[in-house]
Amino acid sequence: MARRTTKIIDPGGDLDARKASILEAVVAEHIDTAQPVGSTSVAHSRDVSVSPATVRSEMVTLEREGYLAQPHTSAGRVPTDKGYRYFVDHLKSGVMSSAQQHQVGEFFANVRGEVEDVLEQTSTLLSQLTNYTSMVVASGHSHATILSVQLVSMDARHQLLVSVFSDGAVIKHGVTSDFDATYEEVSEASRQLNALLLATSLESRVQVPSRHDHVATLVRESVSVLHAEKPTTDGEQVFIGGSSHVAEVFDGVETVRKVLGILEQELLVVTLVQDILDQGLSVAIGSEHGYEPLSSCAVIVAPVSIDGEPAGAVGLLGPTRMKYREALAAAGVVSQQLTRHFGGEDDLA
Amino acid sequence: MARRTTKIIDPGGDLDARKASILEAVVAEHIDTAQPVGSTSVAHSRDVSVSPATVRSEMVTLEREGYLAQPHTSAGRVPTDKGYRYFVDHLKSGVMSSAQQHQVGEFFANVRGEVEDVLEQTSTLLSQLTNYTSMVVASGHSHATILSVQLVSMDARHQLLVSVFSDGAVIKHGVTSDFDATYEEVSEASRQLNALLLATSLESRVQVPSRHDHVATLVRESVSVLHAEKPTTDGEQVFIGGSSHVAEVFDGVETVRKVLGILEQELLVVTLVQDILDQGLSVAIGSEHGYEPLSSCAVIVAPVSIDGEPAGAVGLLGPTRMKYREALAAAGVVSQQLTRHFGGEDDLA
DNA sequence: CGTTGGCACTCAATTCTACCGAGTGCCAAC
DNA sequence: GTTGGCACTCGGTAGAATTGAGTGCCAACG
Numbered sequence: 165m166a167r168r169t170t171k172i173i174d175p176g177g178d179l180d181a182r183k184a185s186i187l188e189a190v191v192a193e194h195i196d197t198a199q200p201v202g203s204t205s206v207a208h209s210r211d212v213s214v215s216p217a218t219v220r221s222e223m224v225t226l227e228r229e230g231y232l233a234q235p236h237t238s239a240g241r242v243p244t245d246k247g248y249r250y251f252v253d254h255l256k257s258g259v260m261s262s263a264q265q266h267q268v269g270e271f272f273a274n275v276r277g278e279v280e281d282v283l284e285q286t287s288t289l290l291s292q293l294t295n296y297t298s299m300v301v302a303s304g305h306s307h308a309t310i311l312s313v314q315l316v317s318m319d320a321r322h323q324l325l326v327s328v329f330s331d332g333a334v335i336k337h338g339v340t341s342d343f344d345a346t347y348e349e350v351s352e353a354s355r356q357l358n359a360l361l362l363a364t365s366l367e368s369r370v371q372v373p374s375r376h377d378h379v380a381t382l383v384r385e386s387v388s389v390l391h392a393e394k395p396t397t398d399g400e401q402v403f404i405g406g407s408s409h410v411a412e413v414f415d416g417v418e419t420v421r422k423v424l425g426i427l428e429q430e431l432l433v434v435t436l437v438q439d440i441l442d443q444g445l446s447v448a449i450g451s452e453h454g455y456e457p458l459s460s461c462a463v464i465v466a467p468v469s470i471d472g473e474p475a476g477a478v479g480l481l482g483p484t485r486m487k488y489r490e491a492l493a494a495a496g497v498v499s500q501q502l503t504r505h506f507g508g509e510d511d512l513a
Numbered sequence: 514m515a516r517r518t519t520k521i522i523d524p525g526g527d528l529d530a531r532k533a534s535i536l537e538a539v540v541a542e543h544i545d546t547a548q549p550v551g552s553t554s555v556a557h558s559r560d561v562s563v564s565p566a567t568v569r570s571e572m573v574t575l576e577r578e579g580y581l582a583q584p585h586t587s588a589g590r591v592p593t594d595k596g597y598r599y600f601v602d603h604l605k606s607g608v609m610s611s612a613q614q615h616q617v618g619e620f621f622a623n624v625r626g627e628v629e630d631v632l633e634q635t636s637t638l639l640s641q642l643t644n645y646t647s648m649v650v651a652s653g654h655s656h657a658t659i660l661s662v663q664l665v666s667m668d669a670r671h672q673l674l675v676s677v678f679s680d681g682a683v684i685k686h687g688v689t690s691d692f693d694a695t696y697e698e699v700s701e702a703s704r705q706l707n708a709l710l711l712a713t714s715l716e717s718r719v720q721v722p723s724r725h726d727h728v729a730t731l732v733r734e735s736v737s738v739l740h741a742e743k744p745t746t747d748g749e750q751v752f753i754g755g756s757s758h759v760a761e762v763f764d765g766v767e768t769v770r771k772v773l774g775i776l777e778q779e780l781l782v783v784t785l786v787q788d789i790l791d792q793g794l795s796v797a798i799g800s801e802h803g804y805e806p807l808s809s810c811a812v813i814v815a816p817v818s819i820d821g822e823p824a825g826a827v828g829l830l831g832p833t834r835m836k837y838r839e840a841l842a843a844a845g846v847v848s849q850q851l852t853r854h855f856g857g858e859d860d861l862a
Numbered sequence: 863c864g865t866t867g868g869c870a871c872t873c874a875a876t877t878c879t880a881c882c883g884a885g886t887g888c889c890a891a892c
Numbered sequence: 893g894t895t896g897g898c899a900c901t902c903g904g905t906a907g908a909a910t911t912g913a914g915t916g917c918c919a920a921c922g
Contacts, residue, residue: 408773
């Protein structure tokens with residue numbers, strides 16, 4: 165399930181049972197209270213049955229090994245990214261409250277509409293479930309094949325190229341000509357485009373006519389504008405939900421600003437989520453994802469697939485001290501449901 | 514240009530010249546410093562050439578008349594919403610820095626791509642120019658006519674209805690049938706739909722076939738799903754830029770959260786902007802727009818039209834103490850440029 | 863020898879106090 | 893009507909004292 169990134173050297177392997185319990189207690193309490201946690205409260209927590217003094221001596225070890233840190237002498241301990249990592253890796257996967265399960269069930273039983281709408285609403289759902297900012301990424305259609313293209317005349321010099329893909333995506337492109345195209349020329353161009361492009365993908369090369377008549381020019385122009393789609397992005401779409409939670413969950417204006425700034429850049433979000441997935445992680449904590457402005461964040465991702473093919477992902481963004489168990493459960497359930505929703509009976513793939 | 518909302522009773526009409534100068538000085542300085550401003554600094558400002566004592570006595574009047582407020586005894590004065598309103602109404606319209614003018618010119622000379630892309634980028638531009646959050650609203654296509662509809666077969670039971678509108682909008686709808694439709698049936702339905710819907714708008718009623726064969730069912734289903742588009746919204750689109758500025762510009766987590774919460778709800782943003790336009794305002798200050806959570810905000814709007822028809826608006830959202838002159842100038846120029854961009858030569862209406 | 867209670871020590875956070883000064887309101891004089 | 897003078901208010905700041913949670917160390921215990 166959750167794996168450790170290869171970059172972490174993991175010196176000395178696992179911690180002994182007692183250290184583990186102590187670390188876990190520290191993390192759990194700090195997540196709960198956002199405060200440094202001291203030896204006494206750890207000693208009193210279940211799973212730990214030694215005296216505060218013993219806890220203290222173990223904590224210096226944990227600190228030396230990099231799992232804990234002290235904001236200043238004579239304060240309690242706070243988990244480091246490495247500490248959170250251990251915690252997450254050893255988390256027995258939780259389960260959502262039945263109320264929430266019901267909410268999710270209800271939601272997926274009732275959503276209808278276009279894929280985009282469903283994804284958008286899903287991102288809202290996910291952020292409502294967790295009180296964190298959610299991201300839903302749908303991967304591009306660069307390998308989907310074209311089901312239909314149509315050139316529609318707006319006026320004599322402006323046409324609209326509408327392409328329908330096998331994954332249900334529809335994209336449009338403006339095509340401008342420097343001559344007046346007749347209705348017949350546009351229809352003919354449309355017919356030729358269909359013949360040319362049907363069942364191809366955006367990656368395939370096609371043979372365009374080299375003649376210089378109006379129809380051929382329209383065809384050439386259309387193909388070029390369509391194939392120009394690729395480089396920008398792969399056509400991924402991102403839906404972000406609950407960005408207002410950023411303000412609740414992080415302290416410090418500067419952090420909030422930086423995080424919002426990141427979320428504004430859709431391309432960055434796509435890359436971030438993809439990177440984490442590529443690393444084989446389900447959670448990226450602190451600096452594990454390498455985005456400096458997000459160093460005080462944790463990002464949870466869960467892949468979504470359609471017919472066994474990776475088709476996107478859902479994600480959650482919170483502080484490093486986020487409620488991992490609940491958030492992981494929510495992301496997991498939602499990604500599963502999404503996978504099922506688009507796999508099974510459904511009004512549109 | 515800037516008009517006063519009818520709700521304001523405007524008691525005693527305009528202020529005498531001296532009161533006006535004093536009020537203006539207070540507003541200007543408070544916008545600059547975010548601090549209560551005292552009699553001395555007002556007295557020293559240009560446009561005011563009386564002693565602090567005189568300023569003080571004028572200020573008690575202004576306070577009594579509701580233009581100024583005192584956070585507490587022995588602090589300076591702060592403008593009220595009414596004070597800002599007066600300031601804005603008497604603002605001689607400013608002009609952008611030439612660097613900014615250049616930036617805008619550059620931008621509109623170089624943008625290309627679909628309308629949506631242009632609008633999205635415009636909202637980014639506007640927020641960069643002003644350091645406030647920007648909103649770009651494109652009004653719906655409920656009165657646009659249909660240029661083309663096409664039913665594309667995804668698999669035997671799922672079709673995709675793609676409609677192209679005269680304003681360049683393309684929308685898709687999934688159509689599900691409870692029977693297996695042949696390729697011929699889908700083509701025939703597509704043909705009939707075209708005959709039926711061409712040149713109609715979403716508001717027009719059309720006569721659907723009442724037969725029970727596959728083709729007629731497909732046609733009926735398609736028309737119904739297409740006309741169901743209307744009620745939700747009018748198909749407006751909203752593009753929000755620079756939401757991270759919210760964090761810089763407002764103080765207090767709670768305010769930031771509330772504002773972000775509003776921005777998340779696109780429908781609300783559309784309504785807000787529309788309401789303000791309908792009131793004939795170009796700026797709504799504090800509670801003038803009636804959205805309680807935005808009572809510490811000012812919203813600037815500027816309409817955009819295409820061929821004389823209202824087609825949307827651009828907006829800016831900042832604190833009540835925002836830099837009105839600059840922001841108004843930026844919103845004005847951008848809305849003009851946008852109007853021109855979509856009015857004149859252009860690769861797509 | 864690992865565990866524990868005891869204890870002195872540290873240091874951020876809090877509280878209190880004094881004080882400063884920006885700003886006001888009032889008034890008498892110009 | 894305007895102005896300078898003056899007493900007064902009150903938020904903000906600075907410093908000192910206090911508090912208390914928490915540590916590290918150590919000696920004693922099982």
